[in-house]
Amino acid sequence: MDSTWAALYIFLLAAFTGYEVISRVPVILHTPLMSGSNFIHGIVVVGAMVVLGHAETPLEQAIGFFGVILGAANAAGGYAVTERMLEMFERKPKGGQ
Template sequence: MMDLLYLYIFLLAAFVGYEVISRVPVILHTPLMSGSNFVHGVVLVGSMWALAHAETPLQLVLGFLAVLLGAANAAGGYVVTERMLGMFAAKGDARAVTRKEA
C-alpha cells in the first residue's frame, strides 16, 4: 500500500512540476532558474534521504530516479546560470574571454 502512495506522490510531483515550469514565460525562465538553484539542492538532499530509507525494489528505483533527476536538475540550473552571466559579462572581462576560448 505504501508503494502506491509513494508512486502517487512521485507522479503528482512530476505533473505539478511540469505544469508550473511550462507556464513560465521564456524571458523569465533563466532568471527564475538562477534564483532557485538552492531549491534544486534541497530537492537533491530530500531525494537522497528518500533513497536511503527505501525498503522495496520500487522504492529503490523511484529513489534512484529522484536522485538522478535531481542532480541533473541542479547541475543544469548552474550551467544555465553560468551561461546567462556570460551573456551579460563586460567585453573586457578576463573570465568571459577565458570561457570563450575553452
C-alpha cells in the same frame, strides 16, 4: 505495499504539478527562474537521498534513485545556465582583446 503506492502517487503528482507550473511560465523568465531556484534543486537532491536511504522495496529504491538522478541533473543544468547567463553580462575589454 501501501507505502509503495503512496510513494508512486506522490512522485507522479509532483511530476504533473511541476510540469503544469513550469509550462505556464513565459519563456523570457525561464533562465532567471532557474538561476534563482538552484538552491531548491539542492534541497530536492538531499530529500531524494534521504528517501532513497529509507526505501525498502526495489520499486521504492528505483523511484528514489530516479529522483536523485533527476534532481542532480536539474541542479547541474541550473548552474550551467546561470554561468552562461552571467557570461553575457561581463564587460569586454576595449582594444580588441
